[in-house]
Amino acid sequence: MTALSPPLAVSSWSLHRALGLTFPNRPDADVAMPAPQPTDGNGRISLFGMPDVVRKLGIDRAEICSFHIASRDPGYLAELRAAFAAGGVALQTLLVEYGDITDPATAERDLAWIGRWIETAAELGAEQARVIAGKALPSAEALDRSAAGLRRLARQGEALGVRIVTENWFDLLSNPADVHGLFDRLDGAVGLNGDFGNWSGPGKYEDLEAIFGLAVCCHAKGDFSVGALDTEDYAACLAAATAAGFRGPYTLIYEGSDPDEIANLAIERDFIRAYFA
Numbered sequence: 001m002t003a004l005s006p007p008l009a010v011s012s013w014s015l016h017r018a019l020g021l022t023f024p025n026r027p028d029a030d031v032a033m034p035a036p037q038p039t040d041g042n043g044r045i046s047l048f049g050m051p052d053v054v055r056k057l058g059i060d061r062a063e064i065c066s067f068h069i070a071s072r073d074p075g076y077l078a079e080l081r082a083a084f085a086a087g088g089v090a091l092q093t094l095l096v097e098y099g100d101i102t103d104p105a106t107a108e109r110d111l112a113w114i115g116r117w118i119e120t121a122a123e124l125g126a127e128q129a130r131v132i133a134g135k136a137l138p139s140a141e142a143l144d145r146s147a148a149g150l151r152r153l154a155r156q157g158e159a160l161g162v163r164i165v166t167e168n169w170f171d172l173l174s175n176p177a178d179v180h181g182l183f184d185r186l187d188g189a190v191g192l193n194g195d196f197g198n199w200s201g202p203g204k205y206e207d208l209e210a211i212f213g214l215a216v217c218c219h220a221k222g223d224f225s226v227g228a229l230d231t232e233d234y235a236a237c238l239a240a241a242t243a244a245g246f247r248g249p250y251t252l253i254y255e256g257s258d259p260d261e262i263a264n265l266a267i268e269r270d271f272i273r274a275y276f277a
Contacts, residue, residue: 004276006248008269009061009092010054011219012047012068014254015261019043019050022067026098027106027113033071046070047080051087057265063093063251064124066117077123085125092249093128093165093193093217094121101149102134102142102172111149115156122160128217129157130193133166138178146172147185154189165191167219168211169198176210183214194246196237197221197253205240212244217251222268224256229267238275 012019020043023034045053047068054062062084070076084091096117099110114131121129131153136142150166157164166173166182173179183192194215199207212218218241223230252268254261 005273006250006276007061008059008272009063009217009249009251010050010057010059010265011063011095011251011253012050012065013063013095014252014265015045015050015053016040016068017043017259017261018045018053019047019068021070023070024067025069025072027110030113030116032073036070048083051084051089053262054089055087057262057269059252059269060088061090061092061249061251063095063130064091064126065095066097066120069120072116072120074123077120081123081125091124091126092251093130094124094126095130096132099132100135101132101153102136102145104145107145107149111152114153118153118157118160118162118164121157121162126162128163128165128191128193130165130167132169133182134172135170137171138174138181140181142172143178143181143185146182150182150186150190154186163191163216164189165193165216167193167195167198169195174199176207179211179214191216193217193219194241195219195221195253196234197223197255205236208237209240209244212241212246215241215244215246217249218246219253220250220268220272221253221255222264222271224254224258224264227257229264229271231271234268234271235275238272 021036022039134146154164192214
């Protein structure tokens, strides 16, 4: 690692096999202590073991998916916050995984639900909460609804010391024009979490470069579809982000078929560090 190496983080999504259990909590099923689901079996660790895994990778930042949190009881959240602090791992982002603030029929319900997760992010000491900008097809009306909702959430986050970020994800933000259309409406109230893995096609790298000037963080998802990291693609994604002026942090995202999550996260880590050496 050199002085030029950007900050790295690990998402709980990248450890979903190790964690095994999920605790689905959605706007239409908002319960403080969801019944555990063996989504990837029963797992080998809980979130309390995640800081040790992250530190052994030589990384000191992490992100947690909302569905990996077993309870929003204040005592549980305080213990989890203490475990990350004791492990020397900063909680960069709480990833709020559900909600559609562009659906007029459910937007108020979903905004209130997301707001409760922003409160959870604050209790955990998270720097950021990533929320979904919306799932509607892009239109001026949908972008207006998204911007209004995101501004509301940003005000709540600011009061709690949590920065709100959103992602180039779902139909609403499936191209640079609509990403910029939304962010022009936000006037700096919300940051962009750029994601390498959400877009594809022949214009992918140009499209990523077109939005990464807005990015404050990145989901650096490598393509392991052929059984190994597609290094050409990963390098091109990093080049696009760098050309736009982005300097990290990069959150390692692994979603390949090889069950050895740690080994493949190390491959992504080493590639990024070598790229910036």
